[in-house]
Amino acid sequence: MFNRALLLAFTTTVLCLTFSNTASAQNFNRKTTVTFSAPVEIPGPSAQILPAGKYVFRLLDALSDRNVVQIFSSDESHIYATILAIPNYRLKATDKTVMTFAERAVGDPQAIRAWFYPGDNWGQEFVYPKKQALEIARITKLPVLYIPDEVAPNIVAPVRTASEPPVVALKEAPVRAITPTGEEVAVREVVEPPPVKVAALPKTASDLPLLALAGFLCLTVGMSLRRMCAR
Numbered sequence: 001m002f003n004r005a006l007l008l009a010f011t012t013t014v015l016c017l018t019f020s021n022t023a024s025a026q027n028f029n030r031k032t033t034v035t036f037s038a039p040v041e042i043p044g045p046s047a048q049i050l051p052a053g054k055y056v057f058r059l060l061d062a063l064s065d066r067n068v069v070q071i072f073s074s075d076e077s078h079i080y081a082t083i084l085a086i087p088n089y090r091l092k093a094t095d096k097t098v099m100t101f102a103e104r105a106v107g108d109p110q111a112i113r114a115w116f117y118p119g120d121n122w123g124q125e126f127v128y129p130k131k132q133a134l135e136i137a138r139i140t141k142l143p144v145l146y147i148p149d150e151v152a153p154n155i156v157a158p159v160r161t162a163s164e165p166p167v168v169a170l171k172e173a174p175v176r177a178i179t180p181t182g183e184e185v186a187v188r189e190v191v192e193p194p195p196v197k198v199a200a201l202p203k204t205a206s207d208l209p210l211l212a213l214a215g216f217l218c219l220t221v222g223m224s225l226r227r228m229c230a231r
Contacts, residue, residue, distance in 0.1 A: 030117045031058040032097050033074070039109040040101070042071060043083050043128045045152040049109050050080060057115055059124075061162040066171050068162065069115065069124050081155050084170045085124035086145060088114055088191040093121045102140040111136050125191045127175055129155075137180045143190050147173040 035054045042048050054074040060082065061068045067087065071080045095118050101110035116123035125145060128136065133146035151173040157166035177190045 029058045029060075030120075031056065032115075032117060033057075034097060034099065041109045041111040042081050043126055043132065043152075044081060044155050045129060045149075047132060048081065048156070055080070060159075060167065061171075064171065066175075067124055068167055068170065069126070079158055082157065082159050082167060082170070083155060084127040084147060084173065084175070085115075086127060086175065086187060086191050087122045087194055088125040089122050089194045090116060090192075093119050095119065098123070102136050102142065102144070104139055111140075122194050130178065133178050134182060137178055141180050143177040143179045143185055145175060145177050145187060145190055147175055 033054060033056050036050065036052050038052050040050045042050055050071070056072040056074060056076050058070055058072070059067050060070050065087065067085045069083045069085045071083070072078065073080070094116070097118055098116040099112060100114045100116075102113050104110055111128075112126055114123050114125045127133075127145040127147050129149045129152035130146040131149050132152075133144040137144045147170070151169055154166035154169045157164075159166050161167070175187055177185045177187055179185060
């Protein structure tokens with residue numbers, strides 16, 4: 001009877017830890033599945049149009065001030081683009097995913113502009129190759145972030161990790177903004193950087209104490225079940 005109770009407690013602990021790790025990984029890369037009801041233009045060496053359908057968005061590198069967003073097919077078997085993005089701040093977070101677009105004439109594909117993850121006050125402002133950015137700026141009458149055109153082929157490279165050369169090239173590329181008249185302006189003319197945070201209390205170096213506590217609580221539940229079975 002004791003072995004069964006102990007096995008139950010151990011299994012409960014494993015389930016607790018597995019759920020915790022999965023949830024953390026999902027939140028870390030901001031994985032989001034979206035469905036477009038019409039074609040959408042995304043950054044690329046040539047104007048790349050995603051047909052209407054379902055796609056997966058997620059961060060490749062969430063530890064940098066320059067985030068890298070990847071767009072996958074719905075089953076994540078194909079990478080459409082690996083796109084440089086700059087954090088853009090919004091005052092009020094929402095409980096749903098928000099995509100903003102650079103509006104165009106009716107019938108033309110809308111160019112994706114930014115992606116906000118549920119609950120976040122900051123989102124990803126997409127950076128376009130210069131030629132594509134200038135075209136969008138002229139149509140929308142708004143400045144658009146850009147990188148040099150010679151870096152653009154890295155956007156469609158089939159990469160999986162942040163250390164691969166195409167990603168490094170994107171993250172090291174100079175980012176500017178271009179106006180409808182072709183004038184170059186600073187990035188701050190397009191995006192609002194997150195406010196400076198007040199220093200927080202030091203955090204522990206790892207999640208081990210928290211995981212140990214979760215394991216202890218789950219083990220306690222198992223021991224309680226053992227006592228109940230013994231009665």
